[in-house]
Amino acid sequence: MSDTDAARRIRAVFDMYEFGEQMYRAKLRREYPQSPPDEIESLVKQWRMDRPGAPMGDAVGRLTTRFG
Template sequence: MDEDSPAERLRVAIAMFEFGLGMQRARLRRVHPNADESVIDSAVDEWLLSRPYEPLGEGRGRPSARFV
């Protein structure tokens, strides 16, 4: 399959996302070695839903009118 095809790019993005989740899980297990899986799952969910630098949905950089 073509490396630049939308399907291949999506597969790569999903693989990178899953790899990132695995890294975050490993970090949380190191930080909280006695936590059970449900605590780690909750912490991962909280991490996915948090946006510490954009609490109001405001991103960094130049403002854009692209989606206005």
């Protein structure tokens, strides 16, 4: 795999993550139409930190405080 292939794959992963986050944000806006944007962002941050199905992250390793 060349460097450009690896970079393209990594870019695709980040694009998919961002798309998923945008979809979740849109879902929250539909569920809570009266909520101000900062409250929606707070809910997105909470989801990022405590996603259902992955309470300890997606893989073995150290827990991060990166988004905390």
